[in-house]
Amino acid sequence: MFRSQQLVKPKKQSILLTITVVVIAFLGSQTSAVLGYLLGLMGLLAIIFASLMDSFWPTRSKPENSVAFALFWGMMIGAVLPFMLNIFLEGGFKAVYEMLPS
DSSP, X not given: OOGGGOXXXXXXXXXXXXXXXXXXXXXXXXXXHHHHHHHHHHHHHHHHHHHHHXXXXXXXXXXXXXXXXXXXXXXXXXXXXXXXXXXXXHHHHHHHHHHXXX
16 A cells, blocks of 8 residues: 555544534434335445545545535444444344345
8 A cells, every 4th residue: 555545534624524414314224114114325425425425435645525525424424333233132143134235
């Protein structure tokens, strides 16, 4: 790995915005199924947006885009992670494995 590609800590602004998105995504996905579905679609868009901006995590040579970073990590932690944990707690690894191809 090149020296300029080493990972660095994100900016405070990015962290605060990510925490805000996490709380909104978690509460929204727990409120209604339709809102959870829309947040899932927004998570997919966040993946595309973060990959186009190359903003999954900052490096020494390229700082993160705060909005792309916050949307990606906020959706993954606030909407996708609780869903995956719920599936795991209900059925274990078998349920998670069966969910992936369906």
